[in-house]
Amino acid sequence: MTDQRARLEPTTEADWDDETRSTLLGMADHTNGRVLNVVATLARHPKLLRRWLPFGNHVLGGSTLPPRARELAILRTGYIARSRYEWAQHVGMARDVGCTDSEIERVIVGPEAPGWSTADRALLRATDELMAGHFITDGTWEALAEHWTELQCIDLVFAVGQYSLVSMALNTFEVQIEDDVELFPAVLFEGAHFDHRTSTTERGGRT
Numbered sequence: 464m465t466d467q468r469a470r471l472e473p474t475t476e477a478d479w480d481d482e483t484r485s486t487l488l489g490m491a492d493h494t495n496g497r498v499l500n501v502v503a504t505l506a507r508h509p510k511l512l513r514r515w516l517p518f519g520n521h522v523l524g525g526s527t528l529p530p531r532a533r534e535l536a537i538l539r540t541g542y543i544a545r546s547r548y549e550w551a552q553h554v555g556m557a558r559d560v561g562c563t564d565s566e567i568e569r570v571i572v573g574p575e576a577p578g579w580s581t582a583d584r585a586l587l588r589a590t591d592e593l594m595a596g597h598f599i600t601d602g603t604w605e606a607l608a609e610h611w612t613e614l615q616c617i618d619l620v621f622a623v624g625q626y627s628l629v630s631m632a633l634n635t636f637e638v639q640i641e642d643d644v645e646l647f648p649a650v651l652f653e654g655a656h657f658d659h660r661t662s663t664t665e666r667g668g669r670t
Contacts, residue, residue, distance in 0.1 A: 470637040473503030483509045486516070500638050501548065501629070522625045526618040528611075530560035535583060536590045536619055537626045538570045543594045544630035547657035551640045554647050568648055582610035586619065593623045634659055 476484060483506055487498045505512045526533055534557035541549035557567055569576045574587035585606035589599045599607070599620070607616050632638075646652040 467637060467639065469500075469504070469639050470635070471504055471507060473498075473500045473638075474506045475503070479506060480509065483512070486513060490516075497641075499552070500641060501552075501633060504636055504638050505632070519625060519629075522618070522622050526622060527614040528618045528622065531557075531562055532583070532586055532611075532615075532619075533622055534560055534562055535566070535570060536586055536622050538567065539573070539587055539590045540594060540623050540626040541630055542571055543591070544627055544634070545657050545659065546630035546633050547652065548633045548638050548640050549626060549630050550651070550657075551644050551646055554645065564647070571648075571651065581606070585610060589616075589619060590623050593620065594627065 479487065487502060487506060490502060491498050502512070505515070523533075528536070534553055537553050538550060538557055541553060554567055558564075565578075569578060570587070574584045574591060579587065585603060588603050589607055592599050592603055604616070607619070611619070640646070651657070
């Protein structure tokens with residue numbers, strides 16, 4: 464899948480205490496029986512992992528955002544943050560909740576791409592603004608409020624914040640994508656967009 468190596472290697476079951484083992488194997492019930500590299504890596508810090516998981520579980524499973532909207536926002540966050548692991552993992556999750564491959568490719572272009580509904584465009588524009596300036600402008604907030612409830616708008620802010628944080632960890636620890644995860648679209652992984660060891664100029668500027 465890649466010739467890179469993780470900066471922090473994932474833990475294995477031999478490294479886990481009883482509480483960590485129970486937590487991770489319980490999570491594996493929802494991921495085809497395996498512990499994902501992101502979680503196995505964060506298990507190097509068991510106390511942090513246990514305290515972070517409840518918030519992550521809210522964003523991913525307890526949010527008021529519809530699953531499709533949540534995944535569009537997460538994909539856009541991962542793309543802007545240049546997190547190859549986050550993008551690759553959430554392509555599959557986005558498909559599972561109804562996103563088409565053409566929509567996933569359109570996320571790369573962003574909110575101005577033709578074809579988005581006004582609700583999707585507002586959500587993606589808000590995501591871009593949060594990632595660029597940590598703030599949603601008045602006009603975008605008003606556009607969001609036309610389509611999304613107050614609780615959904617709050618959950619959107621925290622979803623972008625959560626996956627921006629996760630992207631920082633994934634990128635810095637150089638967590639590697641599992642071998643059986645599809646890299647879609649392939650062209651995105653063939654270029655320098657996800658390469659954090661090249662300069663911004665060599666990447667052609669940050670997108």
